[in-house]
Amino acid sequence: MRPILIIAIVLISVLAQAQTIEVLDTIYANDSKNVALFFPEPIRQGITGSENFVFTYNREKEQYFGLLQAQPGKESNLLVININGSIFSYIVRYKAQLSKLNYFVPLSNSIGNEKPKVVDSIQTETSEKSIDNDTYYYQKFCSYLLDRRQYLGRHTRHKEGVILRVENIVFDKEELYFxxxxxxxxxxxYDLNFLNLSIETRQKGKKKSLQRLYQEPIFKHHLPSKIAVNETVRFIYVMPKFSLSNDRRVILELNEKDGERNIELKISHKYINNPN
Structure with missing residues (x-):
């Protein structure tokens, strides 16, 4: 390889490395004047690396600026953290004659944040684990409920040989289990199209009317898509906890796919407000 080519490659490598090196600005100060630094957010903390440099700011009331003074001596560094976690770092040096007394610091000068994005990913992972834990708990508790036999009143409707029944309503933690x-x-x-749970409000007055508001289950356990002839299926809807006034009730609406064997089952407010 030719010497000129080798030198060119080395220069390119050095330049590339130089571009990745973080260059800190230098701020000059002395003991006869105050050098003011204005930041984009209020200062929470300011630290100098040597005693011959002093950085003062209001520690009791949030302010956007701090004052730097210096005594003769070796250079040091200044680290400033804003209230939002933005970090600013500078080289500070003593200089008898100052040409600049005010520095207006843009947010783009920040070298990073004390709350890195890694924290967000950890929070997301924690949130996902929490969702998985909730699902696991729902599954286990639903299995427990299906293994026991406990009934809450008589809630049954049927049509052409198809019987819809609410066996139980159980309150646990912050959920209702149907x-x-x-x-x-x-x-x-019987091909199941949907089974919806809604809250029905009976409007008072001369012109009585009904209004229904669909409620989305948090979790569905063993919901079937087909019920074969002579088959009985049991499953559970997990709903966020709610209570009803005496002018409201729950409606379960069973709908057959490509058929007309549709059933509506009404549940009084007193069973919702007094579950097992």
Missing amino acids: VIQIRNNSTLD
Whole structure:
């Protein structure tokens, strides 16, 4: 390889490394004048690396500026942290004659933040673990409820051999668990289109009307898509905890896919407000 080419490669490498080196600005100060530094956010902390440099700022009331003074001696450094976590770092030197007394520091001069983005990823991971833990708990508690036999009143509706029943309503932590049963005593399989849970409000007055508000389950456990002939299925809807006034009630709406065996089951407010 030719010497000129080698020198060129070395120069390119040195320049590339130089571009990655973080260059700190130098601020000059002395003992006869105050050098003012104005930051984009209030100063939370300011530290100098040597006693011959003093950086003062208001520690009791948030302010955007600090004052730097210096005694003759070796150069040092100044580290400033804003209230939002932005970090600024400078080389400070003593100079008898000052040409600049005020520095207006832009946010772009920040070398980083004391709260790095890694924290966000950790929080996201923690949040995902929390969701997974909730799902695991729902699964375990739903399995427990399906293994036990406990009933809350008589809540049954049927149509053409298809029977919809609410076996139980259980309160646990911050959720309501609706234990639901569907029995197919007909001669045709039942293809489930949807089973919606809504809150129905009965409007008072001369012109009585009903208004329904759909409620989205947090979790569905063993919800079937088909109930075969002579088959009974049991599953659970997990809902956020709620209570009802006496002019409201819960409506379970069972809808058949490509069929007309649709069922509505009404549950009084007193069963919602007094679950097992």
